[in-house]
Amino acid sequence: MFNDYPHLMSLIKTQPPTQEVSLTNIKEASVYEEALRLIEKQSQNKRQRIVVFNRLVPIEGKPTNVAIWAPKHAVEEGSDPFKPTKPMRYYLTHIGEAIRARSIQAKSDVQVTKFCLLLPGFNGGPFDQFHLAEALAKKGYWVMSVGCYINPELKPSDDPDKIALALEDAYATYPAILQTFTELTGLALSAETLSEVRYVSFSAGIYPLLRAIRKGHCPKWQHRVLLMAPGLSATPGLAKLLTQAPVSRMDLIHSEHDTHPTFGAPLLYLTFFDASRTQLHLLPKGEHYDFIHLPLSVTKDANATPTGGFTQSQHEHAVKQECLAVLDSLIHGETR
DSSP states (O other), X not given: OGGGOGGGGGGSOOOOOOOOOOOTTOOSHHHHHHHHHHHHHHHHHHHHTOOOOXXXXXXXXXXXXXXXXXXXXXXXXXXXXXXXXXXXXXXXXXXXXXXXXXXXXXXXXXXXXXXXXXXXXXXXXXXXXXXXXXXXXXXXXXEEEEOOOOOTTOOOOSOHHHHHHHHHHHSOOXXXXXXXXXXHHOOOOOTTTOSEEEEEEEGGGGHHHHHHHHHTOOOSSEEEEEEESOOOTTOTXXXXXXXXXXXXXXXXXXXXXXXXXXXXXXGGGGGSSOGGGEEXXXXXXXXXXXXXXXOHHHHTSTTXXXXXXXXXXXXXXXXXXXXXXXXXXXXXXXXX
């Protein structure tokens, strides 16, 4: 599947070769049986090492990387990822302190009452803020993250028309993302059970929401928006557009040292909404790409640059912890 899209090959975790057990010199039956058990154990270990699941899903005709985190209580116990159900339903679900690839079935009586869309920056992937997805899943959220369609011919620019073209090509539309969630999980997203959703984005990841508002495709539910180092604030007519936005709350995380060009000042978003609905979380450290925190199984891949060759500073871990703290405080506020 990935061979047709070489620019996505860096996202595939390669495995070291497993030492094979030779039976050539095995003569004793007991030794032979032990060798068979060892071979079976090696086979199981080979499967268990696949800890990051990238799946290309066609969205609007484009191969798109998709990840879904499911709250553990919402899925059937004892599901075997190597004996998938039909239709195939894939999730990344939080089990303990690790992300594991799962092919599992949602419980028949499950309704999605907590949902979050997690959108990366331009040319980003669905695991760029996986730590936030984990935190939300622990609190009962279904989280869907959709990576960009990477077109090497389209690059960010200061030209608004070129920016619009690049973003239109890179991001799936909001309705298509929701439809894909339903197709993969079998779970409907209904305004009857969802009066409000979370929308968490980094950099240009706010674009699918802005496009949906502009084209009248935005769902009727309210959005609690968390913007991290947001871009596109210089979009023409944005202030007027956001007056129509179904946004009940907007929190913005920004670093004082983030000078990366994002087509507009991030803090400008604070002026687009009533002050009673906004809050700024200003970080004393960190640069733009420090907001990206990939799983170790991706970052340790030999010389791979799955998010486009960005460089992070020594403050990446501090930014991660700050973002988790902000998110935790926002989730905690829901129960007050």
